[in-house]
Amino acid sequence: MGKFDGLLLATDFDDTLYDQTLHIPQRNIEAIRYFTGQGGYFTVATGRAHRTFAPYAPLVPMNAPAVLSNGAAIYDFQNDRPVEQTQLAPSAPRDLGAVMERFPTLSIEAYHGEDIYVWNPNAITLAHMKKVNCGYTLCPVEQMPTPWVKALFHQEHQVLAAAREMLLAGHGDKYEAIFSNPRYLEITCKGSTKGGMVARVAELLKVRPGHIYCVGDNQNDIPMLERSAIPFAPANCAQEVRAWGARVLCHCNDGVIGDVVEILDGLY
Numbered sequence: 001m002g003k004f005d006g007l008l009l010a011t012d013f014d015d016t017l018y019d020q021t022l023h024i025p026q027r028n029i030e031a032i033r034y035f036t037g038q039g040g041y042f043t044v045a046t047g048r049a050h051r052t053f054a055p056y057a058p059l060v061p062m063n064a065p066a067v068l069s070n071g072a073a074i075y076d077f078q079n080d081r082p083v084e085q086t087q088l089a090p091s092a093p094r095d096l097g098a099v100m101e102r103f104p105t106l107s108i109e110a111y112h113g114e115d116i117y118v119w120n121p122n123a124i125t126l127a128h129m130k131k132v133n134c135g136y137t138l139c140p141v142e143q144m145p146t147p148w149v150k151a152l153f154h155q156e157h158q159v160l161a162a163a164r165e166m167l168l169a170g171h172g173d174k175y176e177a178i179f180s181n182p183r184y185l186e187i188t189c190k191g192s193t194k195g196g197m198v199a200r201v202a203e204l205l206k207v208r209p210g211h212i213y214c215v216g217d218n219q220n221d222i223p224m225l226e227r228s229a230i231p232f233a234p235a236n237c238a239q240e241v242r243a244w245g246a247r248v249l250c251h252c253n254d255g256v257i258g259d260v261v262e263i264l265d266g267l268y
Contacts, residue, residue: 002039003268008064008207009035010198010224011257012216013046013053016234017060019253024059027255032061035261041205043067045194045214045224047180049149050075050082051114052132065201069111069150070178070186070220071193074201084200086192087147089174095167096151096187097141103163107154109136110144117144124154124183150192153185160185180220182238195223202227215260217241217252232260 011017018024032042044060045067046053053068057077065076065083074083089095092110100106100120107125110117116136118125129136153163157179164177164185176188194216202212214221214228217237225231225246233246234256242248249259 002037004035004038004040004264006039006207007035007211007213007264007268008041008043008198008202008205009257009260009264010043010045010067010201010212010214011260012194012218012221013044013048013056015217015236015252016215016221017044017252017257018056020236021253025253025255025258027258029061031255031258031261035264036061036063040264041207043198043201045071045198045216045221047184047186047220048132049073049111049116051111051116052134055133064205067194067197067201067224069192070180070188071176071195071197071223072150072188074197074204083204084197085149086189087149088151088187088189090146091171091174092148092151092187093141093144093146095171095174096153098170099153099163099167100141102166103155103159105155105159106163108141109152109154110141111149111151112145112147113149115145119144122154128152128154128184149188151187153187154183157182178220178223179240180218186220193223194221195225195227198224199227213260213264215249215256216246230263232256232263 041064043064047070073085107122214224215232231246234252
């Protein structure tokens with residue numbers, strides 16, 4: 001028996017667990033090991049797909065299935081098997097293609113299985129692909145194979161906000177469209193969010209809703225922060241997360257998971 005038995009701690013990856021120097025602070029690793037050693041479940045809920053997160057999974061001492069693709073998938077890295085996955089509607093190439101016609105500076109990434117397809121790449125897209133360290137296939141939207149697990153639009157925030165408004169006005173019954181960065185708009189099927197999938201992981205582990213704790217830095221984390229008994233965020237979080245009401249802790253570079261576990265240590 002441990003003091004954290006029956007608790008689930010879920011964290012965003014980039015700019016939360018994984019810092020802005022592209023490392024996981026040792027303080028985070030030590031805090032996670034203490035938390036899981038005392039019976040807690042620890043996992044990551046990330047916008048990254050399996051292909052772009054799998055190289056980093058061995059660096060994280062998770063003992064619970066991870067949420068991937070911004071809430072479109074659950075993957076058990078301990079047993080190397082998918083648990084659940086949702087997909088975009090078959091009409092996604094047509095629906096998102098129409099948005100790109102209206103906003104021709106948009107770039108798109110589409111995820112089909114383990115493959116990444118890109119069209120109209122811009123500097124934001126190229127920087128993103130460099131960060132995730134993955135290759136991709138350049139392909140017109142209408143020729144990309146389906147189904148897609150998720151898609152991303154890349155452009156400056158003002159353009160993305162207008163593109164989001166158009167997509168949801170016409171197809172809000174089919175898609176979630178949420179910012180994971182001011183210049184990244186994540187698109188998953190309706191109902192597929194980090195919050196929904198973190199709740200599903202808790203259900204699989206028989207963790208009660210009031211025993212879920214989450215930490216994240218951006219707008220796409222708010223659905224899971226809504227599920228958290230105490231919603232936590234690093235000091236580098238987006239203003240939208242701060243304004244929403246997350247409890248702001250230290251900067252991700254200083255090991256924010258350490259702050260979270262210290263708080264839980266005091267509570268339990």
